[in-house]
Amino acid sequence: MTNSKSLIARILQTFAVVAVLILLLSQVTPDYYLVQPGTPLELSEVIEIDNDSQKFGNLFLTTVNQSRTSGVSFLYGLLNPNAELHEIEEVIPPEMDVEEYREMMQQRMTDSQNIAKTVALENLGHEIEFTGEGIKVLELAEDSPAENILKKDDIITKVNGEPIYLAEELVGYIENHPIGETVELTIERNNQEELKTVETKAHPDNPDNSYLGVFIKTVKWEPILPVDINFETGGIGGPSAGLMFVLEIMNQLTEEDLSQGRVIAGTGAIDLDGSVNAVGGVRHKVRAAEAQGATYFLVPENNYEEAQQGAEDIKVVKVTNIEEVQDFLESL
Template sequence: MKKIIKGFVVFIVILAFALVTMFMISTDYYLVRPGSIEPLSELIVVEGSENISDGEFYLTTVNQTRANALVWLYGYFNPYVELVEREDVLPEDMEVDDYREMMNQYMEDSKNMSKVIALKRIGYDIEVKSDGIKVMEVPETSPANGILQEGDLITKVDGEEIPIAEEMVEKVKDRQIGDTVNLLFEREGEIYEKDIKTVESPNSPGSAALEIFVKTSGWTPVFPIDIEIDSGDIGGPSAGLMFALEIKNQLTDYDLTAGKKIAGTGTINMDEEVGSVGGVRHKMVAAESEGVRYFFAPKANEWIAHYVEEFYDDFDAVIVEDLDDALDFLEELREKK
């Protein structure tokens, strides 16, 4: 009996040591899983709004955790989460703090863009200007390496003034891989014009990219009414569509939600086009688990959206290419009510 107890104790000690060791060993992977859904009526306050909805719009998030060896093992055997290589989450050679700063800037751009779009929709004329688009980093793998430098200020893309960084990213995405993009940019007071060929985006297979990291410089839109958006520690541009819908809902004298729980994801640009995002699978799972009935997904993410909805009853993916698609669907819901 003593030998059995002693052997058991030794086993427990070895197991504990192994678990502690695995906990301390880092990997080059992130564990990606469903995050939260956030009711937008609680995050957005529009000055003078009296709209009270019976339903709710939600933004959705994913949870990304740097995987140690123990977490990696959990993710490897768990079919409901995803292991993603670091380079598919963080740009190569970019530090975590710099990446967070970039995502926070994209969130601020997304907030301002959604405000502009919603206000224009109800008749306000909003002027949108900026100093340009500032280059934050040019990875060695980028086709712009040796052409652009950190600190360059891009003022035109294919001869068109593009004031917002996210607008530039979306414009390049619309090109074919291998197409040439013409950039006009300023460096230390000098103006340069260069053509750069697009490559396939490492984070969005099938989409074109210049593989550079940029942020809007000096965009300070003036709004006629006060709109506060509390995004907390959520970063990135993927809530743009849902922000615009909630702001418009609060500025409209009827309930856009038609009394339904509606979540979604997707960037939005000044042409009101809805752009692709990552993590749609996990965002949909998070929404369905909270009883959401409808989920807006970008056209570019259509296949994964339809794939996920097949696993659930009473949960529908609504594919949208632009804001009109979303509003048309909401109008159909109101007519059926």
């Protein structure tokens, strides 16, 4: 009986110590974000088209969950192989506060929706016109090659002489521009038009891509559409669902199911010309897609290797533009 009581006492002491440790850890807020797979969303529940559209329910967008760590979640991130810990500066640029960052990412989500509407409808034979005022400079990164050339609140209207309306469009253009070569930007500053030349540099996180180090947002850009297309994405931000938005819009407006009954997930930012650009968090997204039961995962070519690292049984399909995606779907 004495041994039994002693054992119970030790167990209670252990639980007490663990409870105190958890309580102490919960009061600590390390300067990190916990990044892990999000929940895939069925796109037929996200997109509503005011038309005689049909919904098949086989296409999914994928997300990544990012949350500021507590002591407990920091420990969880250290121990969980499916989670990552990122310093705050790796998630939110030091030049921006949390609210500015969220505003920028929400604007990029709005841009991706409008681009997706345009690309989908143009692929279905519609001619789309636009309204817009350009791209606003929000901040410059500390290492920006545009420092002392561009300023906060400048409005970029052209790149190398060509009109440009979307922040995402400019990001894609710069990323694919040769590193070390100049770009000519037409800007509006204090109601005056000016020409500025900036030499690109290698992106600090993706050395194969060019970089201007400028945080930007679209100003009042919108396509004029022949049909109402509405999105319910909740608090999701950023441009990475663009590719899957295009496919779901096309799927609802065509008679046949583009997925041919397969469960297909994916990620990728979309440009107005239908190009599919690299995004972040792909390893987490492909794991979430596989857990959802998806058979195929569509991914930008530049994210292919990372996606393969996260995949087990799911088939990863690399694409560079919407035409390649359509060719793949037709081959199923």
